[in-house]
Amino acid sequence: MADATSPAAESSPKFQKSDTLTAADVAPIEVGDDNPIDDGDSALGTEASSSSASISSSILNYRNMHGRTYHSERGTAQYWAPNDALQNEVMDIHHHLLTIASEDKLHHAPIKKDIEKALDIGTGTGKTLCTESQRGRMFLMIFPGIDFADEFSVTEVIGTDLSPIQPSWVPPNLKFEIEDCTQPWTFRPNTFDYIHMRYLVGSIRDWNSLFEQAFCACKPGGWVESFEGVPIMQSDDGSVPDDSAMAGWGKTFVEAGKKLERSFTVVDDNVQEEGMAAAGLIDIESRIFKIPIGRWPKDQNYRNVGLFAQEVLEGDVEGHVLHVADLAWGWSKEQVTVYCTKLRKEIRSGKHHPYYRIKIVYGRKPE
Numbered sequence: 211m212a213d214a215t216s217p218a219a220e221s222s223p224k225f226q227k228s229d230t231l232t233a234a235d236v237a238p239i240e241v242g243d244d245n246p247i248d249d250g251d252s253a254l255g256t257e258a259s260s261s262s263a264s265i266s267s268s269i270l271n272y273r274n275m276h277g278r279t280y281h282s283e284r285g286t287a288q289y290w291a292p293n294d295a296l297q298n299e300v301m302d303i304h305h306h307l308l309t310i311a312s313e314d315k316l317h318h319a320p321i322k323k324d325i326e327k328a329l330d331i332g333t334g335t336g337k338t339l340c341t342e343s344q345r346g347r348m349f350l351m352i353f354p355g356i357d358f359a360d361e362f363s364v365t366e367v368i369g370t371d372l373s374p375i376q377p378s379w380v381p382p383n384l385k386f387e388i389e390d391c392t393q394p395w396t397f398r399p400n401t402f403d404y405i406h407m408r409y410l411v412g413s414i415r416d417w418n419s420l421f422e423q424a425f426c427a428c429k430p431g432g433w434v435e436s437f438e439g440v441p442i443m444q445s446d447d448g449s450v451p452d453d454s455a456m457a458g459w460g461k462t463f464v465e466a467g468k469k470l471e472r473s474f475t476v477v478d479d480n481v482q483e484e485g486m487a488a489a490g491l492i493d494i495e496s497r498i499f500k501i502p503i504g505r506w507p508k509d510q511n512y513r514n515v516g517l518f519a520q521e522v523l524e525g526d527v528e529g530h531v532l533h534v535a536d537l538a539w540g541w542s543k544e545q546v547t548v549y550c551t552k553l554r555k556e557i558r559s560g561k562h563h564p565y566y567r568i569k570i571v572y573g574r575k576p577e
């Protein structure tokens with residue numbers, strides 16, 4: 211039986227541009243002096259569908275694994291996280307912490323306000339594309355972001371995903387389609403002024419093909435943007451030891467990616483930049499930033515991000531790791547529960563200062 215504990219600055223976060231960016235390229239996050247120690251297992255504190263395509267039975271025929279539902283077997287795409295209500299709620303919170311961390315920007319490519327068409331690949335619940343008033347969750351009013359369909363009200367916006375988990379009431383310029391981005395795209399060449407894709411890590415076997423299809427669907431002069439994360443918890447001060455559950459998190463995802471033949475190391479392998487360049491995109495820029503987990507940062511903006519990141523992690527830690535731990539180590543649901551308990555205890559202890567990294571890469575199609 212596998213062992214459940216085995217592999218397991220004074221301003222807002224800043225971006226830095228480079229062809230090959232690492233954690234060392236971003237200034238260390240200063241630790242606050244009021245970080246409470248909590249060795250208990252209590253809950254977090256107070257600080258802390260519709261589709262334009264017909265929804266066939268094959269799309270709704272979700273897989274049931276480990277007591278959770280995952281997208282159907284339709285197509286060849288594989289996504290490692292559940293698509294049920296609990297995971298979708300966590301996904302919405304994750305969107306907002308990423309927006310806060312990235313200067314309240316939904317895009318970083320220099321697109322114009324009057325673009326005609328935009329495409330979001332892997333849109334998830336679609337909350338990235340909807341307006342604040344359509345969401346109604348209290349925490350969203352704390353740090354309101356700028357939502358794409360609202361900001362670009364004259365733009366026709368299409369969001370695609372494997373699962374029909376999007377809201378039914380959306381802005382008039384937004385629609386959702388059920389698409390597998392690993393299959394030949396159904397969009398005509400030279401259609402979109404802007405193509406955005408986020409958190410496809412661990413679900414794409416051929417990234418070059420993905421960027422080639424994005425290049426084809428993009429208009430000359432248009433932009434393609436890729437936003438991916440590194441599923442590795444690390445620290446600037448050595449407070450994430452190699453034998454910790456925090457360190458085991460990244461090892462589990464990396465190993466599962468090998469089994470799936472769908473890498474979780476696309477950021478560190480510079481897959482985004484190289485794939486865009488191979489497809490023919492030019493003026494490629496890269497930006498990276500750190501996402502702390504917990505309330506330990508001294509900087510208030512980092513701390514706000516960290517609180518949301520902890521809520522995302524603890525809100526459905528089992529959902530994040532159930533499938534990948536099974537793939538990587540053959541763990542049972544009970545072993546996953548033991549691991550998650552240890553991880554929660556480490557995160558809440560206040561003794562560790564973990565963060566993960568995000569990289570945004572964008573490039574332009576020549577005119």
